[in-house]
Amino acid sequence: MYQKTILENGVRILSEEIPYVRSVAIGVWINSGSRYESDDNSGISHFIEHMMFKGTKRRSAKAIAEELDAVGGNLNAFTTKEYTCYYAKVLDEHLDLAIDLLSDMLFESLFSKEDLERERNVIIEEIKMCEDTPDELVHDIFTKAIWHDHPLGRPVIGSKETVALLSRNDLLDYYNKHYTADNIIVTIAGNIKHEEVVEKIESAFGKVRASKRKHLVYPPEVKRDFICRDKDTEQVHMVIGTPGYRLKHEDIYAVQIMNIILGGGVSSRLFQKIREQRGLVYSVYSYHSSYHDTGLFGIYTGLSKHNINKVIELILEELNDISQHGISECELKRAKDQFKGNLLLSLENINTRMSRLGRSEIYLGKVLSVDEIIQKIYKVTNDDIKRVAFDMFKPDHFSISAVGMWQDCDDFELMLNKLF
Numbered sequence: 001m002y003q004k005t006i007l008e009n010g011v012r013i014l015s016e017e018i019p020y021v022r023s024v025a026i027g028v029w030i031n032s033g034s035r036y037e038s039d040d041n042s043g044i045s046h047f048i049e050h051m052m053f054k055g056t057k058r059r060s061a062k063a064i065a066e067e068l069d070a071v072g073g074n075l076n077a078f079t080t081k082e083y084t085c086y087y088a089k090v091l092d093e094h095l096d097l098a099i100d101l102l103s104d105m106l107f108e109s110l111f112s113k114e115d116l117e118r119e120r121n122v123i124i125e126e127i128k129m130c131e132d133t134p135d136e137l138v139h140d141i142f143t144k145a146i147w148h149d150h151p152l153g154r155p156v157i158g159s160k161e162t163v164a165l166l167s168r169n170d171l172l173d174y175y176n177k178h179y180t181a182d183n184i185i186v187t188i189a190g191n192i193k194h195e196e197v198v199e200k201i202e203s204a205f206g207k208v209r210a211s212k213r214k215h216l217v218y219p220p221e222v223k224r225d226f227i228c229r230d231k232d233t234e235q236v237h238m239v240i241g242t243p244g245y246r247l248k249h250e251d252i253y254a255v256q257i258m259n260i261i262l263g264g265g266v267s268s269r270l271f272q273k274i275r276e277q278r279g280l281v282y283s284v285y286s287y288h289s290s291y292h293d294t295g296l297f298g299i300y301t302g303l304s305k306h307n308i309n310k311v312i313e314l315i316l317e318e319l320n321d322i323s324q325h326g327i328s329e330c331e332l333k334r335a336k337d338q339f340k341g342n343l344l345l346s347l348e349n350i351n352t353r354m355s356r357l358g359r360s361e362i363y364l365g366k367v368l369s370v371d372e373i374i375q376k377i378y379k380v381t382n383d384d385i386k387r388v389a390f391d392m393f394k395p396d397h398f399s400i401s402a403v404g405m406w407q408d409c410d411d412f413e414l415m416l417n418k419l420f
Helices: 044-051 061-067 092-108 113-131 134-147 160-165 168-178 194-205 252-263 269-276 305-325 329-346 350-363 370-378 382-392 410-419
Strands: 002-006 012-017 023-030 074-079 084-091 184-190 226-230 236-244 281-290 295-303 399-404
Touching: 002 194, 012 194, 012 350, 023 092, 023 350, 044 074, 044 084, 044 113, 044 168, 061 092, 074 092, 084 092, 084 350, 092 194, 113 134, 113 160, 113 168, 134 226, 134 236, 134 295, 134 399, 184 194, 184 350, 236 281, 236 305, 236 382, 252 269, 252 281, 252 295, 252 305, 252 329, 252 370, 252 382, 269 281, 269 305, 281 305, 295 305, 305 382, 305 410, 329 370, 329 382
Parallel strands: 012 184, 226 399
Antiparallel strands: 002 012, 023 084, 023 184, 074 084, 236 295, 236 399, 281 295
8 A cells, every 4th residue: 555645835755665675765756758848959858867967066976876876775767758757776774865865966956067068978979879779769760650740759868969959058947847846756665654754755855846837738649650760780670550548548458458468478479470480580579658648559570671571461460360359268368367467576676666656646646556457457358459459450550660771661551451
C-alpha cells in the first residue's frame, strides 16, 4: 500500500513502506519533457537535466558525483517526452543526505556559462553517438514517421542545431516555468515511515514556489510516412507500426497482452516464426508506448537487405491473423501469466516500486494496487484482443522507418493491400 500527501505549495509526496529492506529509493519527477518544448528549443529539458549535475552554491560537480558514491549509493537522472526524473538509491540511514543532495541540485544549481559550454559539447557528442547507433536511431525516426512535426515526433535529446543555439537565459527561462511546486512529485520506496518522509521533504521542498501554469498541449495528428535513412551498415534496422492507445484507455491491458503474444519475448509469435523457424533475423520484438493522449505500437527487427520483403510479409500476416481470428486460449493464458510474473518479479526491486509510484501519479493521478492490475489483466478476452487488433491494424495506419542500405518501400504498399 502507498500513502500520498500534498504540501501546501502543491508538491506531491507518495511513499511505499517496505520494512524488510535496508535501502531507500527516492525520485523527484518534474512535469518537463520534450513534448513541452518548441521547435527552437528542442532538447532543452534534457540539457537542463545535464546542468543539474554541474555544481551548486554548496557543492562542486565533483562533490555531487562523490557524496553518494562515498556511502555506497547512486545518483542519476533521465528525461523523456513528458517528464524528467532525478533519482537516488541509498541505505535507509543516508536518506537525509539523498534528500539534501537532490534538493540542492534542483533548486541551487549555478548554470555557469563555462559549465554550460562544456556540457553543450557533451550533449552534441551524445547526439552523434545516437546517430552511430542505428538500432536506437530507427525508433526516433519512427516517431517522426507517425507524428511528423508534432513535439512527440522529435527526439528527446534535440538536434545538434537546436542544442548549439540554446543560451543560459533560454535554460533559466524554461527552468523557471517548469520547475515549480505544482509540477513536482517526490516518490520514495523502502525502509521508511510516511510521516517522517513528509517532514523531511517539506523541509527541503516546502518553500518552492508554485505557478499553477498549465501546459498548453494538443494531441498529435497521426500521419503516415515511410522514412528510410540511407546509412552504411551491415544490417537494415527497421520498425513497422501504427498509432497506439493512451495509458488511460480502457483497452490498454488488451494492448499489453496482444503485445506479449506478438513480440514480447522468445516464445512470441514473431520471434518463433521469423527467427526460430526461418532464421531470417537475429532480433525481432514488438513494443507499445503510451502517453497522456496517444500511444505508439511498433515492431523492430534487424536483418539483411535481401530478407526485408519476406520479413515484412510475415509480420503483416501475423498482424492480420490476430485482427481477423484472434488468439488461442492457450496463448491468452500464457500471456496473462507472463505479464503477472514480470510484474511481480519487477516489484522485488525498490527502484521499480519508486518508479511505479511516479509514473502512476503522472498519468493516472492514482496508484493501482498490484491485485487491481492483475484482475484487469485476467479480465482480458479473445474478443478484446481481436477488437484492439482490428482497430489498430488498418492499411492506412501503418508507417515504417529504416536505417541502412535500403531505400525501396514500394513493396510495402502492395503487401498491405493484399493482406488487409
